[in-house]
Amino acid sequence: MNPGLSRVFELPDAAADSFLATHATAQAARQAGATLLPYHELTRLHLSGGDGNRTLSGATVLDTVSGQELHIDADLVINAAGAWSGQIAALADVEVKMILGKGVMLATNARLTNTVINRCKMPGDGDILVPIHTVSVIGTTDEKVADPEHLPIEQWEIDLMLTEGDKLVPGLSRSRILRAWAGVRPLFQETQPPAGSTQSNDSSQSDDQPVQELPQDSRDATRALALLNHQQRDGVRGFITITGGKWTTFRLMAESAVDAACEQLGVSRPCRTAVTSVPGVEQGHYWLGHRLSEVEDKQLQSELICECELVTRSMLEGAAQRNPTVTLDDLRRDVRLGMGPCQGGFCTYRAVGILHQLRAGTTSSAAGEWSVAHMQSPAHHHRDSAAAEAAGTGSESASSPTPTHDSRQRSAAVDPKAAVSQPNLLLRDFLQERWKGVAPILWGQQLRQERLDELIYLSILNADHLPVDDEESPLSSFYRSDSSLSGSAL
Secondary structure (H helix, E strand, O other): OOOOOOOOOOOOOOOOOOOHHHHHHHHHHHHHOOOOOEEEEEEEEEEEEEOOOEEEEEEEEEEEEOOOOEEEEEEEEOOOOOOHHHHHHOOOOOOOEEEEEEEEEEEEEOOOOOOOOOOOOOOOOOEEEEEEOOEEEOOOOOOOOOOEEEEEEEEHHHHHHHHHHHHHOHHHOOEEEEEEEEEEEEEEOOOOOOOOOOOOOOOOOOOOOOOOOOOOOOHOOOOOOOOOOOHHHHOOOOOOEEEOOOOHHHHHHHHHHHHHHHHHHOOOOHHHHHHOOOHHHOOOOOOOOOOHHHHHHHHHHHHEEEEEOOEEEHHHHHHHOOOOOOOOHHHHHHHHHOOOOOOOOOOOHHHHHHHHHHHOOOOOOOOOOOOHOOOHHHHHHHHHHHHHHHHOOOOOOOOOOOHHHHHHOOOOOOOOHHHHHHHHHHHHHHHHHHHHHHHHHOOHHHHHHHHHHHHHHHHHHHHHHHOOOOOOOOOOOHHHOOOOOOOOOO
C-alpha cells in the first residue's frame, strides 16, 4: 500500500461474483416454478382503456435467435430493466427519466491485493481496488451518458484510473492491464409532481412542492432504490417499475417490488427473501486456488482448454449443453473462458472445435440440471462426464438432479438447426468481443500478446475471411461497435 498513508481503517468487506449471483438467482427462480427466456427482447406492451384509466395486460417478446414472436398474457408486469427501464416504460406510454452514469474499469493480470481497498474520502473517480477471482479491478469513473449500450472508452479515463490507482497501490500503473470496459449505473430521481397535485401556470411548480430537476452530474443523483406504482403515478394498472439502487441491495429491491405486486394482485403472503438462501451458498466463500487444487488432485491437466483460467473440456461441455448458450461470451460468463492474460488467444479455437463436435453429435452429451454450486468445479464436471460415458452417450450422471423441461432444451450454439451455431460465426464473434476490451489498453506486454493473437487468428487461421454465410448472432453488431475512440474492428 501507499507509504504516504496517514490513517487506515479495517472494516468487514467482500467482493462478489455478479455472474455467479445471476446464475444463482435464475436457478432459484426456476426451482420456484419460473420460466426464463434469455435472448428474448421485449418489443411491445399491450394496453387497453383510455387516458387515466389504462390497463396493461401482457407483452410481446421476440426470440432474437429464432426470430419468432411470443405473446405473454399477464395480470401484472414488473419493469426491472435497470438502465433500460425508461425505454421499457415508454412502451406503456409512461415517462421514467433515467440518469445513466458510465463507469470505466481496468483489470490487472494478477491480484495486487487480497482485500478490497477503498480511499477514505467523498466518492470520486478511481477510489476503489477490488480483487475478483484471478485479477484486480480498479474503478471507476462516473460520466453522464444518454445511451446504455454504446460506451466509448476515452484515453483520459484510462489515464485517470492508472493515476488514481497508483495512490492506492504504488506501481499499479506499471502492472499489465488486461482489459478496459464500461458499465452503466441505472440511477433515478423523480421529476414528476406527487399524484393528485396541480400544476401552477408556469408548469414548473406544484401546489405541494417544487418539481425536481435532474442533476447535471450523475454523481449527484441518489443511489436509493425507487419503486414506482404506475397506477397511482400514471393511471396505468398492472404495471410497476423498480429501479435505481445498487447491486448490493438487489434482493431488497426484489422484496419491495414483489410486496407491491402482491398488494396490487390482492395476495397476502409473508416475504421469505431474507431467510431464503440462494443455490450454491453451501460452497462457502470463494477460494482462489480451488481450480488448481482440483486439476492437480484429479490430474486433469490434459483436459485444460483455457490454461489461464483452468477451464477443462468437461466444464465447457457441461456449460454449453446444460445452460442456454448462444455465443462463446455466454461460456465466458459461465466458466471464465478467455478471461485470462491471453484474452482468448489460445482457448477460442479450441472451444469452437468442441462446440462443433457437440453440434455434430460426435461427443457425449451432458444431461442434468445446471447446478450453480458446481458450475466452476473442474473435479465435479469430470465426475459427471465420466459417469455419462460409463452409462452411455446421452445418459444422465447420478450426481445430477432430474432435468427440467428447460434444461432439456438444446443450446442454440450446439444445435445444428440454429444459424448461430455456425462455427466460424462463433469464432468471429468471440474474437471481436475480446478485441473490444483490449483495444483501449494496447501497450507493453498486452500489446505483445495481442500481436501474437493477431498472428494466430488473422495470419495462420485467416479468421477474418472465413465464410459465415452472412449469418449474424443477436450480439454480432454489438461486438463490432467501437469501445475505443481510436479502436477498430478485427
